[in-house]
Amino acid sequence: MRESAALDSDGPHAAKIIFQGLVQKQDVVEGAIGAPSNAMSMTGYGSHRLVTMQVSHAYRGQADGAVTVLTGLGGGDCGFDFEVGQEYLVYANRITGGRLFTSICTGTAPLEQAAAKVRFLRGELPAEDDLLTPEKYYAKYQPKWTGKVCGRVLKPDGNPLGKAMIHMSRIRDEALPLATVSDPDLSKADGSFCVAMISPGKYLLTAEDYDYNANFRWMGYYPGVVKRSEAMPMEVKAGAELHGVAFQVQKQSLFTVRFLIKTTDGTAVPWKNLGIAISSLDHDPLAYQESHGIGEDGGYTLGLIPPGHYFVSSFIEPDFDTGRVAEKMSRWQMVKEEVDIHSNAEVILELIPKK
DSSP states (O other), X not given: OTTHHHHTXXXXXXXXXXXXXXXXXXXXXXXXXXXXXXXXXXXXXXXXXXXXXXXXXXEESOOOSEEEEEEEOSSSSOOXXXXXXXXXXXXXXXXXXXXXXXXXXTTOEEGGGOHHHHHHHTTOOOOGGGGSOXXXXXXXXHHHHSEEEEEEEEOTTSOXXXXXXXXXXXOXXXXXXXXXXXXXXXXXXXXXXXXXEEOSEEEEEEEEEEETTTTEEEEEETTTBSSXXXXXXXEEOTTOEEEEEEEEOEEEEOEEEEEEEEETTOOOOOOTTEXXXXXXXXXXXXXXXXXXXXXXXXXXXXXXXXXXXXXXXXXXXXXXXXXXXXXXXXXXXXXXXEEEESSSEEEEEEEEEOO
């Protein structure tokens, strides 16, 4: 694959440290990474991953034994999506405090997908396929690295559900962002779908389609249930295809909720840079997660909320330019409550002054 030489050059953006290693664990850590200027990371205010790896071979720079690598969470911050128990070829740089940092922009990849790069780094002659263009190389090997799931989604009366969003969501033990693969074309008129390029692992299969005017949605988990606890996980293996996977969805009402933030001492709500967040206890494509800044009256209305048990909380957004919290906001203690939503409702949160 002819891109390998470019990735390993000594140019200004080349990785200073290159090694292969096994992921032993990964944790979510609060706060900024402080990524180097050449790494496209947007983790200035949020959380990031701390990935512990056992180095098996170092190709450039110093890396041996157990090392920790920082990266974003993924989903827009350029973080690389590691998996525990998998081996990777890692391209990293040192940042503040001598810590290692990587991202999706550095060349880091699962070891099985980096065979051409490993041969290059070891000074070995390239295999014939290493000289293919990236497009031809991935077209040939992607089906061997990933799996595929195809089937049909149906309504309770047996009629097909067309134009439904079909997702395969990875089941993980770690508190990491949701990792999903979907059918980019939605389900067809006959309810058929195909989700391709799924990395090996255990997944939940879901379907969803909204009727925004009538405030309901069709939704369901494979093999045809509405509760995540009753869903059947699916094992996806590299190079394997599952066909004939059929399941039914159910009709679910959706609700509108007015969220209102007040103060316990009756003073005006410091509404600028103050927001509300609502999150389901579940963590999959059918779960509801939303956050929004409030208005001058201390409130904000959200619609299309599925019934269920939720965490609702207030939060302060730091100033975008400085990353600091305004002094008038720092005197308030943020609040988090659990609520059940089964109808249109109003939820009130009360801010308490810090002692």
